[in-house]
Amino acid sequence: MRIPCPHCGARDAQEFTYLGDANPKRPDGMEATEAAMFEYVYQRDNPAGRFRELWYHGAGCHAWLVVTRDTRTHAIEAAEPAKPTKAGAAA
Amino acid sequence: MRYSAFSLLAQTLAGHKGWKPAWRDAAPKPEYDVLVIGGGGHGLATAYYLASQHGISNVAVIEKGYIGSGNVGRNTTIIRSNYLLPGNTPFYEHAMKLWEGLEQDINYNAMVSQRGVLNLYHSDAQRDAYARRGNAMRLAGVDAELLDREQVRAMVPFFNYETGRFPIQGGLLQRRGGSVRHDAVAWGYARAADRRGVDIVQNCEVTGLAIENGRVTGVETSRGPIKAKKIALAVAGNSSRLTAMAGMRLPIESHVLQAFVSEGVKPLIDNVVTYGAGHFYVSQSDKGGLVFGGDIDGYNSYAQRGNLPVIEDVMESAMALWPGVGRLRVLRHWGGIMDMSMDGSPIIDHTPIDGLYLNAGWCYGGFKATPASGWCFAHLIARDEPHPVATAFRLDRFATGRVIDEKGVGAQPNLH
Numbered sequence: 339m340r341i342p343c344p345h346c347g348a349r350d351a352q353e354f355t356y357l358g359d360a361n362p363k364r365p366d367g368m369e370a371t372e373a374a375m376f377e378y379v380y381q382r383d384n385p386a387g388r389f390r391e392l393w394y395h396g397a398g399c400h401a402w403l404v405v406t407r408d409t410r411t412h413a414i415e416a417a418e419p420a421k422p423t424k425a426g427a428a429a
Numbered sequence: 430m431r432y433s434a435f436s437l438l439a440q441t442l443a444g445h446k447g448w449k450p451a452w453r454d455a456a457p458k459p460e461y462d463v464l465v466i467g468g469g470g471h472g473l474a475t476a477y478y479l480a481s482q483h484g485i486s487n488v489a490v491i492e493k494g495y496i497g498s499g500n501v502g503r504n505t506t507i508i509r510s511n512y513l514l515p516g517n518t519p520f521y522e523h524a525m526k527l528w529e530g531l532e533q534d535i536n537y538n539a540m541v542s543q544r545g546v547l548n549l550y551h552s553d554a555q556r557d558a559y560a561r562r563g564n565a566m567r568l569a570g571v572d573a574e575l576l577d578r579e580q581v582r583a584m585v586p587f588f589n590y591e592t593g594r595f596p597i598q599g600g601l602l603q604r605r606g607g608s609v610r611h612d613a614v615a616w617g618y619a620r621a622a623d624r625r626g627v628d629i630v631q632n633c634e635v636t637g638l639a640i641e642n643g644r645v646t647g648v649e650t651s652r653g654p655i656k657a658k659k660i661a662l663a664v665a666g667n668s669s670r671l672t673a674m675a676g677m678r679l680p681i682e683s684h685v686l687q688a689f690v691s692e693g694v695k696p697l698i699d700n701v702v703t704y705g706a707g708h709f710y711v712s713q714s715d716k717g718g719l720v721f722g723g724d725i726d727g728y729n730s731y732a733q734r735g736n737l738p739v740i741e742d743v744m745e746s747a748m749a750l751w752p753g754v755g756r757l758r759v760l761r762h763w764g765g766i767m768d769m770s771m772d773g774s775p776i777i778d779h780t781p782i783d784g785l786y787l788n789a790g791w792c793y794g795g796f797k798a799t800p801a802s803g804w805c806f807a808h809l810i811a812r813d814e815p816h817p818v819a820t821a822f823r824l825d826r827f828a829t830g831r832v833i834d835e836k837g838v839g840a841q842p843n844l845h
Contacts, residue, residue, distance in 0.1 A: 339736045350738070351736065351738065352738045356727055356728040356843060358682065358728075358729070358841070358842075358843075359729075372828075373828075376827065376828045377678075379771075379827075379840060380680040380771045380827040380828075380840060381678040381679070381680055382669065382678060382679065382680065382681060382682050383669070383673075383678060384669035384670075384678075384679070384681060384682050384683055384729065385669075386667075386670055386683075386731040389729055391728065391729065409683070409729045409730050409731050409732070410731045410732055411732060412730065412732055412736070
C-alpha cells in the first residue's frame, strides 16, 4: 500500500504510523463527562467502506495526515494534512 | 449415520457409495426460538451446545457464505490455555478440556493433536515473565513447564542458538496445547448440531435487525425475514457492522491478520513454537506444510487480504529463528478479519437490546476458544446469566474500568 503524502509524494505505507479514526474529538479535559470520555477512548464506528483515518509520516515530512481509504479494498481516495495551515502563515 | 470403524468398513465394502451429506442444506423457517447469526466455529458450537446442553433445538444458524468460509477456515489451528489473568485462565482451560473430549462428543474426527505449545524466551526479563505466567497457570490447574536452553535444544535442535540477534534462553511449554484440524471443527459442529435438529442455513446474509420497543424480534435476510425470540451474534470481524444495524457502537476495530503455509515437507517440527523476540509462530500441519504467521497489518480493514510489509516482517522473524526455512517456498498466504477489542479480550454478554446477545472481540485468538465460547454463549442465551468461567467478558467493562488487559499494551487494537 502506498500513501500519497501531500508533501512527499506517494510513499510506502511502512514509512507511516497508523493512529486510527480521524473523526473522534477529545472532550475538553475538565468539562468532559465520564460517558463522553468512554465514547472517545473506546467506542468506534469501524465502517466497512469509506474511512477517514490518521497516519503519521515519521520517515518523511513528520506531518499528521488524514487519509481517506476504503477499508474493503485499501484504495486511497485522498491524503491531506490533518491541520491545514492558513495561507501566508509561518510553517 | 453415526461414524465408527464399523460404518467405515461397511462403506469400504460398498465402494463408498452410501455416504450422506454431513448436514442438511436447510431453508430458513419463518420463526425460531434462537437465531444464531454467523456460521463459523463459535456460532456452530453455540447452536450445538444450545441443543445438547440446554435442550433448545428450535435453532437456526445463518451464514452469509458457506460453512468454513470465514475465520474458522482462516486461522492457524493452534489450541492452548497458557493465559495469565484470573478473568481468562479458567475460560481457556475450559476450552482445552472441551477440546480433549470433543471428538467423542460430536462423533467427528477433528484431529485434535496435543503436540505441545512452546513459547521461547530470549532475555532474563522475559524468562521471569514466563515463570510468572507458568506459575499462574499451575495455580489455576493448567499444565506448564519452564524449560532452559538445553531442554529447548533437545526438543527443537534446528533453531539458531549460536548467532541470533536474540539468542534463545529457554521456553515455557504447555504440553497439552497443540493444534486441531480447523475445517473439521466447523464441519463436525455443523453435523452434530444438525443431528439435534438445528437448521444450518448457508448463503443467507443478514441485511437488517428488527427491533420493537427495545426488544429484538427478528432479522431481514437475503432469503427473507426470519423471526426469533432470541438472536445471538457470532460474526467476528463483522460485529461492528451487525450492531450498527441496531444503532450500537462497539469498542472494536476490524483489522486483517495474515497467515502462511509452506510447501509440504517431511516431518520437521513436532510442536507449536512461538518466537518470543518477535511476533512469529510456527507448526507443521499433518499434510506437511509449515503453518505460520505474525502481526496484524495494523490498520482497519475488511479486505480479507493483507499487504507486503507484514509478509516481509514475518519472513524476517522466521529466518532469525530458523534459518533453514529459507529453503522452503511459501505455498500460499491469506488474511482473516479480526475483531480487535480495546483490551485484547473477548466479549460474551447481553447487549442493551432485549433478546440480542453478543459474542465478539476475539482479536486473533478465537480459534482456541471455540468450544468454550460456544458453551458459555449457549449458557448465557439459555439461562440469561453468564457462565461462571466467562463472567469477566462483560460488554460494559470498558466503561466500568474492569478491562482484561492480558498483554498489558493498552487500549489501542494495533498494539495487541
